[in-house]
Amino acid sequence: MGQEIILKQGQNSSFLKPLLLKLTSRFQKKSVLSSLKKTGITVLSILLFLGLWHLGSKALYNKEASFKIEKALTERGQAAADAERDCIASGESSCQPNTLPSPAQVWSSLQSLIADHKVITADKAAFSAKMADVNAKLIAKGKDAIVYTGRASFIDIVLTSIKTVFAGFLLALLIAVPIGIIIGLSPSLRSAFNWFIQVFKPVSPVVWYLLVFMIVKTLYIGDSTDNAFVISFISVGLCAMWATLVNTAMGVSSVDKDYINVAKVLKLGTFQKVFKVILPSSLPLIFTGLRITLSVAWMVLIAIELLAQSQGLGLFVWEEFQNGANDSNAKIIVAMFVIGIIGFLLDRLMLTVQNGVSFNKNEAV
Template sequence: MTTLIQKMATSEGQPSWATNALRWLSNHIKAIVLPIVGIGIFLIIWSFAASKIDTSLGKFPGPTAVATQVVNLYQEHNTEREKEAAFYQRQEERNAKRVAKDPNYVPKIRAYTGKETFIDQIGTSLITVMSGFAVAAAIAIPLGIAIGLSKNLNTAINPIIQIFKPVSPLAWLPLVTMVVSAVYVSPEPMFAKSFLNSMITVTLCCLWPMVINTSVGVSAINSDWNNVSRVLRLPSLVHVQKIVLPASIPAIFTGMRLSLGIAWMVLIAAEMLAQNPGLGKFVWDEFQNGSSQSLSRIMTAVFVIGFIGFLLDRGMLQLQRIVSWDKASANR
């Protein structure tokens, strides 16, 4: 196809519309075909390797076993939703009969307490990770801007950042659990303690990339832009709004993408260790279950975790493309 494109160039040496169309088609074919080839090779290697590995629970799961579990887990979710709907319907019918006999009766609806399905746990993990990430962003971005604008503040806070940045989430989790248990005491809590434990742990671990990248982006702003702001005598808040934020958006989003990836990894580890609801707990429960399907269900969860992480990163990249003036910074 490359030779064909070269032949269709105009006599003046400028590419024609047909050349541009073929080049566009060639690039898009590569973007589609090459990933498919890579995935196909991976599936072949995985299937071959899985057939050679025997564990205490049977053969290591291959692509077919994982595909089967995807269907099974979806069917289990639908079955559980049908049970939930039937549970509430029975209550409504029972309450209707009670009200018919006694008009003064106040109907009561008990919440359904069935087990969380795999899809429910995906939703729980996503809510938790996005909540922790949002709290971290609300703290880290203003702090990073302040550090980038002030050398003295940077000198004062940098040692703290460097100390806490490498701390593992597994070290934070026991401390967070104890503090939440001691401080968050309410007869009718708005949020479950397990949710707060996971969310705060995620927040603590994804603060640092956002703070560091934001401060670096702010401190690296073109000096001419700062000089223009001084000449115009812009107030501090206007300077941040009109100069600092637009110029540092690429660096801010780089930190946000790094933090979101870290947040997702941290959350799964926290859920496994603390047995908080979510995908991490699903993996640990299946490991403890030790049934003949446990390995394939764990492998399914691994792929789902990875795929969700990929989607979160792509989503953040698309958001960067929307709000950033530098479109080239959001190409990967």
């Protein structure tokens, strides 16, 4: 904007044009160089991370391999130690050290999971085509259709976790924001509810899961439906809602008194005052709470899915750990990166929504 004004002012002075064009070109070059510098630093940090990871995994691999060879030598003699060494060198999966996988192994496992997803998707499509006529007759008779009950692919597992965390986040929003507004409007209610918030806010996700399990199990008693998803998203919502509740109450209670006085002068009703004055002023703090809630929900989801046996990333990680196969550790690392990347994207999504509806524009942190 400033450069355009300078150029327009310089149009009447022909001798300034070369100088202005040179300055504009220099500013553009600085901007490009700054972007390249940031990109270069990011790429270098990624390469450094991968290099350290590779060296670390190689050191751990060699340590465990040496231990296995020494153990064979001590317990069974030189011939057994030589056989163990040859087996490890051959790459045979049965005798490979089970330790931190290298970046190459993790990449290979990711490709394997994607290929597995394609196979399972094809199986689902074939099953649906095969059962189409049968399911049409069952539905016509008012009966439930026969659904595919085979194993879920890694992509399906990730989508299940995302669905669960959004359901839990929505539950947290519907509970925490209204209660936060109500107690934020009244100092007496804030004092009355303070003990409740302080007592239940630090409760572990495991305990919330057990509490929800007790209630849901009783409500659905005699029902054969799988309640894992219901238990998971309610547990996630109750565990993660506290940041939104506290921030909403704080935002509402700290609204500028001048705004409240203007609302009184305009004789706005309670709902008009809340939606036209209080909420817009409280949005920055409310969205800060929502960002924290979404992050917490995504973190506790893994533990809750494991306990609830819900077909998500938490159960996937645990089953791979229990499985102990040659590529299980690599699959766990794949899941770790997926969890981290999705968590980052969820936070960016909330920041984008916040900047879209709030007057205060926050930079990505």
